[in-house]
Amino acid sequence: MQEQTGREIQPADGRLGVLLVGLGAVSTTTIAGVESIRTGRKRPIGSLTQMNTIRLGKRTDDRVPLIKEFVPLADLDDLVFGAWDPIPDDAYESARVCGVLRSEDIEPIADFLKSIKPMPAVFDKKYVKKLDGTNVKSGESKYELGEQLRADIRRFKTDHDCARLVIVWCASTEIFLQPTQEHASLASFEQAMRDNADAIAPSMIYAWAALKEGVPFANGAPNLTVDMAAMLELARENRVPVCGKDFKTGQTLMKTILAPGLKTRMLGLNGWFSTNILGNRDGEVLDDPESFKTKEESKLGVLEHILQPEMYPDLYGNMYHKVRINYYPPRGDNKEGWDNLDIFGWMDYKMQIKIDFLCRDSILAAPIVLDLALFLDLAQRSGLHGIQEWLSFYFKSPQVAPGLYPEHDIFIQHWKLKNTLRWLVGEEQITHLGVEYYD
Ligand SMILES: NC(=O)c1ccc[n+]([C@@H]2O[C@H](COP(=O)([O-])OP(=O)(O)OC[C@H]3O[C@@H](n4cnc5c(N)ncnc54)[C@H](O)[C@@H]3O)[C@@H](O)[C@H]2O)c1
Secondary structure: OOOOOOOOOOOOEEEEEEEEOOOHHHHHHHHHHHHHHHHHOOOOOOOOOHHEEEOOOOHHEEEEOOOHHHHOOOOOOHHEEEEEEEOOOOOHHHHHHOOOOOOOHHHHHHHHHOOOOEEOOOOOOOOOOOOOOOOOOOOOOHHHHHHHHHHHHHHHHHHOOOEEEEEOOOOOOOOOOOOOOOHHHHHHHHHHHOOOOOOHHHHHHHHHHHHHHOOOEOOOOOOOOOOOHHHHHHHHHOOOOOEOEOOOOHHHHHHHHHHHHHHHOOOEEEEEEEEEEEOOHHHHHOOOOOHHHHHHHHHHHHHHHHOOOOOOOOHHHEEEEEEEEEOOOOOOOOOOOEEEEEEEHHHHHOOEEEEEEHHHHHHHHHHHHHHHHHHHHHHHOOOOEEEOOHOOOOOOEOOOOOOOOOOOOOOHHHHHHHHHHHHOOOOOOOOOOOOOOOO
């Protein structure tokens, strides 16, 4: 029997503060997009919370509301944006420098963008080698820096009269770090903050401050950040929802769309080579081998988990997967990604698939930031806390509880997201048993 009572969901009354760590390409594209939608200039393309419908009951019932009419989400007019960045440019200046959006889309909302000035960041060049910043906090210890962030969060909430807050990490990718004993419990983490231990990266200090303040936190980069026992302990203690890691855009998005299709047809794969050129600041940061390593780990896991070579050794046992990222300034934010797939079919005959994706990373990432902010807020108002696996849909490297493997198949992720919404409201979950997948 399916539970059909639903959860008690607090209404989305009042303003929702969306604090973005990093005010670069993704953040400014998100903010400018939301303001352009609010002022009727643009449509929210790519956003499930704004455009997607959800089927309820039987196909013959003809009940297909928009998601935003089905669950109580914050209204776009109630969103207030804030940010931290070591570079002091306001959102207008940053949007111009990042070069994602055209002047004709920036100028009509220039005053609004200029009003968003970044708060001084917790930043340390040790963790993002290719970046320099002047708008940076100073403090005796990482613990003290964390307390300064907590004060920022509280001040923002009061100054902007927010009922609730969410925080999304949209800052640069940090160097590759693995969990150590400093991350194993909240007590050891906080001691390591006081000791200024190298194991504590800036992104973790933001996550700690958010969770201490009871603010939901999403991690859009592949850094460890909230993916550790200490943070989960804090999230549990303060009943805060979290999710990560690394927004699923560009080549990985294509991979998680295509790979499930090949597997569904039981077609074999010998190799998948992905390379791209991009020339924005993210590309420059990823030009550092230590930051690239963090990204590479995040991108490589996807195929293994979707194709399950251990279950299908004939088809995927000898798969060679390679991912390259090349910093190439002339392209700016307009990345070009090439994929070559060597596949094989009936009687082992070989075939190839080539993809040339002229994509715009931040255009793909911005609706993800918006959806995560709205869904995390919904999760908190619904009393959910800890890792929000139903939001895996948005991530390259979805965070899961220890011992579980992540689900990468975008269609399963989408199904899980919608079923979670149905479950929240007490609607019957759709299993597609005996029916086609039509919603
Ligand atoms: N664009 C995409 O499609 C996409 C997809 C997946 C993940 N990401 C990740 O999202 C992040 C943002 O991407 P972007 O294209 O906006 O990059 P960006 O370089 O344009 O912006 C990142 C901003 O973060 C700031 N920053 C760095 N360290 C900081 C800190 N400690 N505190 C506050 N701010 C800090 C930088 O100064 C910069 O302004 C990157 O980590 C990127 O890897 C982006």
